[in-house]
Amino acid sequence: MRLKKLAGKRPARIAAGFIAMGLLSPVAAQAPSLAMLGTLDDGQWEVRPRDGGSVRRLCVRSGMELIQLQHGNSNCSRFVVEDAANAVTVQYTCRGNGYGRTSIRRETTNLVQIDSQGIAGGLPFQFSAEARRVGACR
Structure with missing residues (x-):
């Protein structure tokens, strides 16, 4: 496909063409x-x-x-890297308090595996953990 031919067309028509060809998914938005x-x-x-x-x-x-x-209830902005049926990965930034990237993999509704790394309080952190439901909240 030649770029010169695309230059005169409207972006919406170009996007519609890419969607029709299966090169672009409207779900991505x-x-x-x-x-x-x-x-x-x-x-x-x-x-x-x-x-x-x-x-x-x-x-x-x-x-x-x-x-x-590692950042508790800090008001952080989040960017979703992966959003699958059994796993999520989120990268977050806590203005003035560091950042992190956490991956959570569900094994059951009561058991997950967590991997996280980043900077908190000016220091790097990295950990892997298993989280399990143990009862009702107190």
Whole structure:
């Protein structure tokens, strides 16, 4: 396809042509939903680092609580890297407080594997953990 021929056409017509040829998907413009996190059971979850670090408990209501474990409730902007049926990856930036990238893989609605890395409080972090529902929130 010649670029000179495309230059005079409207962008919408060009995009429609690419969609018709299967080269561009209209779904790409929609915001990811992170639906997998919503399938996790609500309740008290225990996050157990693989390196033997401190076990942490938290109340999970939406699953989103598992994304920013090193940044807590900081108001961070998020960019969804992967949004699959059994896995999500989110990159986030907490203005003035660092950033991170977290991947969560669901094994069951009560068990997930978490890998996260980034900068928190000016220091780098990296961890792998297993998170499991252990009961109701207190």
